[in-house]
Amino acid sequence: MRNMDDIVILIKKAAREAMGAIDLTAIEFGQVTSVSPLKVNVEQKKELTTAQLILTRNVRDYEIEMSVDHVTEVAEGHSHEYEGRKKFIVHNALKVGDTVMLVKMQGGQRYIVWDKEVVK
8 A cells, every 4th residue: 555655645746846837827017118019017027028918908999889879069059969879999008107917828928918007
């Protein structure tokens, strides 16, 4: 029975070592240093470039379609109804100086730019 105990111990040790070697997903913070090309400095240690970054809608401009139904303000005695489905642009693009929240993907080669603090 001693050999079986040794095998179990070796398997457990190998599993712990394998788990320790895996680079799990983590949250990191960075600052946008350039927008064209996009560069993000992470904790003053490394610079990430466009090829390493995946942008969510929280950090890029995008177009949405919305339903509207209202009357414009009266100007010079004139107003009109404004209704139906209309397209709008949400201006969320990153700017130099924005602080961003990054989700480091497993393996550590790619990062999701999840959100930002806007520079005023």
